[in-house]
Amino acid sequence: MQVQVIEKLKAIPKIQKYRYGTIFLSCLLFLGPLALLPRLAGNTDLCGRLCMRRFYLYFPGMNLEDFFTHVSVALIGVVAFTTILVFTFFFGRIWCGFICPVGGFAELVSRSLNDRWKIEFRSLPQVQIRYGYLATYLVLLPALGISACTLCNFITVPRLVEALSGGVTGLAFIFSTIGLVNLSLLFLLGFFASKGRAYCQFLCPIGALDGLVNRLGARFGMTHHIRVDKQRCTGCNVCARNCMCGAIKMVDRVAVVEQLSCMSCHECVDVCDWNAIEWTTASRNKVPKRIKKGVEIHPEPDWQAVHFLPNKAAVSDWKRVNWARVANGLIFTMATLFVAATTLLLK
């Protein structure tokens, strides 16, 4: 068994080791009995003024003043969230991939467990589930009176870590009905999800909004995002297998990155033997950063940020409907209609 563990550790690409390191470090800084960074703001958890999950909730008939009240309550969270989004626009989802102690903790635990007793969530229609839930979370749950705090990963993980170190607040939270439901969800969607990021991919509103910005940013050539050189990709699918977010899908034997899901964790870059996938700008004439096995690869790559495109068959064959797109459209339309209707009605 020991040999296997060592082998497993050895197989981790070098940059990924750094990434695990930064996550571990931020777990120390953000979570647990120390909670050093939150303490700077007078908090022991990531709630209240640090909350990044609540201030954008939509309540029927709310006006700008109400919004600013929400913002002022969670001011530190708003500033942090804005910073994250700006960073994401230019550099990809560095917060989610390298820093976030909430998603990171689940990932680290999941990666240290065996791969057999896991659930593979990555191939589910992620975008539809995530944004369907996001729309529900933003416009429906508030009106229904379901508090954002009841299904919150940003309270569950910090409290769990606190409980593990014997903290009273954490224990009291974990051993409540709501706490146990949250813990079960963390088990099912975190620890025992393949690669541990299912909670991030489905239920985290921060990640969902961050994903939108990531995709927007990837449309600009000067920003750093995970991009694929279609000419170079051999279709070996190693990247897709390793991507913890299920962001890479093989389409016509070319790796295609779904920017809504990608967390710029760089694992795909590390495992691709063909330099076909990079965290880079789209500019041309760039010397490849890494030359594998002493071979420099020509021609110069033409990096593109690729998204999931409608199926070719779906375009040519009118009988086949691209249900994924229909679902996206429905989610967007319903949410917009709800907001528009309530705003107009309650004017």
Add this chain to the structure above:
Amino acid sequence: MRAILLHIALLLLGFALPVPAAERHSDPDGCFSCHGLPDLQYVDENGVLRVATILKKDYYGSLHGSVPCKDCHRKIEQYPHKPEEGYVDCSQSCHVNEPSKGKAFTHKDVVEEFKKSAHGSGHAPGATKDFHGGNRLKEEKDEQNPSCRRCHSNTPYIVAANVAKFKEEFHHTDVECGNCHQGETWRNQFSGHILRRLSGSHFSKTEINALCKDCHADQALMEKVKLEDPKTQEKKPADYRWVHASDSYAKTLHARLLDAGAMEGASCLDCHATGGNRHKIERDEQVGASTHLDQLPRTCGQAGCHGYANKPFNEGFVNTDMHNVDWLRFDRLLLLLREKRLDSTWFKALAVLGPLAVLLLLGSLLWTPFGKRKGAIAALLGAERFQRVIIGSKPNKSGKKQQGPGQGLLTRIKSALGGEKPSQPAAPKNNPAQASPAPADPIPAKEESQS
């Protein structure tokens, strides 16, 4: 006993940080001739040591510094007097003129409001009959409801936290406003009296909550409380939810904000006594109570809080459970069962999700040392789908989506338990669209390239 001591401590604390004040009345009844002596103490019939010393300096700096003793302690006629004669009726009017209006001052309004509140009447046996609002010394033994003194001690005229701000504002009114508004009247009425109120409230939100929690967080005490049914007048012990109201509040964001020092959170009184009527705490069932169903939109929609709560479509929001017992610790399971708490949606969710989580946990713990590891290791659930959707293995020529290999969860679990490789799946009988057989090994080795 402890509570009594606590009161004394509170009382003393109240005197501990006074604003030094000049002599504000001449002690017409000569009370200070005894009570001004240091170490004036006696032991009451309960064996509690009581301090009867009133320091002049502290008294003059207190809220009631300008009120002569006998304005409140009216029953004391002669020396020596019994302790009970010190009782105070706060609804009496004192002889001091309230500076801003110039009328004799009284707390009568407050006492009337309090009498009608949940604390003054309603479920309180006997509280209405001879409620005088004053300083019952033995209240925690005989009475369910609090008297004025349970929450109010004779605190400094300006609480320590507000002194700096008050001084600054006082200086401003003296210098700037004082150009035109001159004389003692202005100083007394506006600069002194009104400004004191403008410079900040006497109790902060956390202090208010501390007052409520002084009783309501004491579960043993709360379990003894008997609530009167408004219709049948029947007195029953309060239910689980009521007893733990302070606990469940502590889990809300309102409380957590206050705990972290963010004053945006709502205190107990912010919802239970709205509109400046700080003593009008009523039960939810009471029509007109701020927490009554009909009033909730107004209560939640107070200025600076949830402005949208008044608008339609927010009925769900205003009914959000602010004392949700599902946040409470699980350790009182029997009590939970008795209170039929199993109806809760959270319980049902837990009944489904909990066992699943435990199953995975146990399986994973057992598999790590005992499981067999031949070939590639695939996840328990969803590995085929991953293969098909993400990797796109074996699409058939028409480009149609390949149907699932039909390997059910049961097969997977069996094979996982047995540590065997999954067998060649049988094609589902009622699935005519199955075009090609599934690959024998659904998980190609890591390095294998797609052919």
